[in-house]
Every structure is written in structure tokens, then in C-alpha cells.
Amino acid sequence: MKNSLSLQTHIPSTTVNKFYELVERYDTICIFRHENPDGDAFGAQCGLKHALSSLYPHKRIVALGGNGTGLPLFPLMDEVDDACISGSLAIIVDCANRERIDDKRFDLAQTLIKIDHHPEVDIYGDLSYVVPTKSSACEIVSELLMVKECLDEISSSYLLAGMMTDTIRFSIETTTADTLMIASHLMTYGANINKLSNMFFTKDLKKHSIEVQLAPHIQYKDGVAWLIINQALRESLGLSVAEAKLFNNIMSGIKEYKIWAIFVEEADGLYLGSLRSQSVTINTIAQQYNGGGHRLASGLRQLTRQDVDEVLEKLMHAQNNG
Template sequence: MKSNKFLNIVENYDTIAVFRHQNPDGDALGSQFGMVRWLQNRFPNKKVYALGENNHSFTLFPQSDDVELKGEFLAIILDTANQARIDDDRYELADQIIKIDHHPIVEDYGSLRIVDSTRGSCAEIIADLFINLDEYSFTEEIASYLLAGILTDTIRFSIETTSSKTLRTAANLVDYGANISKLNQELFTRPKAFFELRTRLSQEVVWKDKLAYIILSQDLLQELNLKEDEAKMFISIMADIIEVEIWALFIEQQDQSYRGSIRSRDITINTIARKYNGGGHRLASGVRDLTTLTLEEIIKELAKTSLS
């Protein structure tokens, strides 16, 4: 079983560095800190670090470790389909890599790969891995981090990859001390300023067939004092409109290229995303390095697809 292989590899290293993807979401962070705390509890004599930039707005999670990696170490890379998205290039110095992920396979990197794209989150996979290995190493903190990852990536159990297995895993985490009501409040409540900004951005929505999209220029980001990584969450503005089948948010980068997030109610969009330097899940994908021309092209293709 892969759980035993995972444990065997971990036992061979005194130093373990846990990585996740750039611009982390709740699943990346919940998976990372759940993994770090579990390893620290299970192996108190090992050095275990969480690596990556502290460029997120979640208050639930601690800061990443500022350390110098020396000698042999194991890299555990979470929630990251391809190596270009790994936050912190020092994973390249690792003697061995374990990959744990729930995205469709883009790159088969790592000597051990625990990948299941039918799962709603990476945190779900990790929670089941730990339960299979040693439920007694769980604490309320670990369970809370992992349930936070599940809640954010499944959008509170609302996406199509939410399964009975997802709900059973979440129930197990509640049994280990995670407070689902408290986590929902901490993860999803927003200040009044957020509501006001959301109202302002709703004026930027463009409607084309059954596609709705927003383009955020650098000028608009500066006008609204909005950071690029914070702007991504506003894709939800268009999520509950019954006439919309596909919705997207495109953000202009400092180099004048565009990065985009695309969502769909039931139309497959990751095949389109792969044509534009991106990819992801069937109904939730991302694209990057779009020029003004390719931005126009993908909008036309998404609009046409929204009618299918």
C-alpha cells in the first residue's frame, strides 16, 4: 500500500521539507500545515519545515519557516500538479520527492506519487492517509487544518467531486476535534469592506452568451487597492447566476500578460484551459501568460462553449 511506502520513505530522513503551490489557497495551506504538524507529532526528533512565501490572507494558518536547508532532505510536495508551480525552488535540491495531489496529472514527478483526481481536495487524501497510518497522531489542530482544506476546495461540499468518501473523511476530522462551525466562520465571513468591493466589482462583469467574465487591469487593481492574489476570490461574484454556464476572472499581471481563473456549472473547461498555458479540474481551471490577443481568443471560445 502507498501509505506504508510513504511511511517507509519518511522514516529514512532526518529532515523533511513540505512544499505547496504558488499563491496558495486554503487546500494548499491546510494540506501543508496538517502534514507538517502530523510529522512533527509522529516523529518529534525529525526537522520538519513548511516552505513557501507568506503571501496569503488566511489568518488560520501559521507563517512558513525561514530556514536554510542543509544536507540530505526529503521533499513532500502537496496540491501541485506541475513543478513550475511549486513555491520555493529548493525542492530541486531534495534527495527524494513525494507528490500528493488531487489534480489531473500534468507531470509525473516524484519517486512516490499519491494522486487521486476524483477527490475534492488534497487535504482529503492526506487525512485518509494519516487515518490509515496512525489515527493517534491526530490533534485538534491537525484535524482543523485538514478540514479547512476540504471546506475551501469543495466550496463547503458543493462541487461535483464531493463524494460520500469526502463527507466520511470530514466526519472523521470532526471526531478528532475540528469545529466545522468555527472553521466556516473563520474561512468565509468577510468584513464590510469586502462586501463593498464585491459590489464595485460586480459592475465590471461582462456578459457574452452564457459566459460572464471580469477583466481586472493593473490600473483598476491600483484604484481599488486590491492585490492580485486577493482578487482571485471575487470570481464567486458570478457563480450563482442561473443564466450563466461558464464564468471567468482575468487579472492583468505586472508584465501586462493575463492570468485567469475559469469555472463552469457542468461544461468541461479544462480542455480549453490546456490550450492557453493552463489546466485543472473539469469544472475549475486556470490559465496564464495570456496576451491581449489570446485573451480575446479564449473569451470567444468560452462564450461559444457556454452554448453547448
């Protein structure tokens, strides 16, 4: 679908040209993203797949990884054998390090492209375009696709949803004038910001009931709020690990909660963590515990119960000395 609104990309022309040169070279393109995907990971992956499929209808373009996060809008992932990936072009979005890529078969691909907005901790890819100042992977992917005018209502909706969820409806510090310009551009292709807002930022009675049951488990000290969901509690609520982690947002928007964190016990007894902050840098703490991410939003994984306590102590120290 052509669009009359002109928007100049800030991506270097050499990067754009190399990206499309590689895309055009391969008959099969496999798009990956990080494990435990959020809206930005799904949005960048699904938006890229849909748009490139429209631009190159004779190519085989697949989106790979697990399902089951409970997020609306996004389609199920594709299922392919190793032969499909072998010799293909792999595009990896929204994933700072290879260890976190969902579906480890990405290594079978002949060529790798990395597109990301996290601080770079693992340099990989035959072509790597990483811009930590961007709001989301979806913002970067949108710019790449706008060059070819290959967006439509479906792809632009995936991408706008990813931008909205990663920026919490354009309210965090990585939201820039460029972010809003790109979001506006996506809307001209048919992405409906009101519909997406209702889809991702409202809740049904079941979710509200779970929040009510989780609220008494929230603890608070020295500006830090946290919620620990052990396996027994998680299973009693009928939640997967990925679904449980999304309940971190029940602690957001409270003035006294300068930093908030959720820790979810997995089947092996280790914990997956998610950290958020109003203003104090927290990704340096996450990096010490098999994690990382943005300055004010980070993830951790493979934590022991002792690790959880250590992380909380360091968060309180950071808040008190920030």
C-alpha cells in the same frame, strides 16, 4: 490524539508503507505546494506539517512557499537556507506540475513525494500518489494521516478547511460519500465546521465594499460571465494578484452564469486567470494557455490581453456547444 472512530483508508497499503518508510528515513522534511495557494494547498501543507511534527518530534519539518494570500487560519511559511533543503525529503502537495511549485528549491531535495488530486499532466516524484477523483489534496492527506492516528484539533482544522474550500462546502461533483466520511472523522478530532465556515465563507465590510466596486466591471455574454481586473484597478483597491483572484466567487451562484472567469493583470502586464463552470468541461481550454486543473475549476497563467479574449471566445463556444 487517539480516536475511537474507525475509518478504513482506500490508499493502497504499498503506497502508505512507502510513504512512511521515506518519512522515517529522513531527518529533515520540506513540504511544498503550488504558487498562489488556495485553502486546499495551505490546508494540505500545514495539516501535514503539524501532524508529522507531532508524530516525529525530533525531525525538522518545514512548510515552504510565499505568504500573502489573505486567507485566515493558516500560519506563516518557514524560511530556510538551501542547506536545509539539500538532502531532505520533499513532499509536494496539490500541485500537478513542477513548474507551478512555489519555491523552486524543491529540486535540491534528495527524494520527492507527490500527493495530488489534479489530472496528471506532469509525472514526477520518487513516490507519486495522484487521485483525480478525490475532492481535494486535503482528503488524501487526511487518509494518510489517519493511518497513524496522529491528528489533533489544529491539524484536522487545517485539513477540513482545505476540504471545505475546495468543495465549496461539499457542494461540487467531486464530493463523495468518502469525502463526507473523512470530514466527519476530522470533526471528531476537534475541527469545528461552523467556525471554519464562518471564517472562510463570510466577509467583512472591506471585502464587501470591494465586491460592490468590482460588480460593475462584470461582463456577460452567451452564458459566460467574466471580470477583468487590470493593474490600475487592482492597485486602486489595494489588492495583491493572489487576493484579487479570490474575487472570482462574486460571480458564482447565479443561474445564468453557466461559466464564470476572472483575469487579473500582474506587474509584468500578463494576466492570471481562474475559470469555473456549472457543468461544461473547461480544463481542456485552460490546458491550452499555460494552465489546467479540474473539469469544472481550472487556472491559467501568463496570458496576454489577446489570450484573454481568445479564452473567452472558447468558453462561449464550449457553453453553446456543450
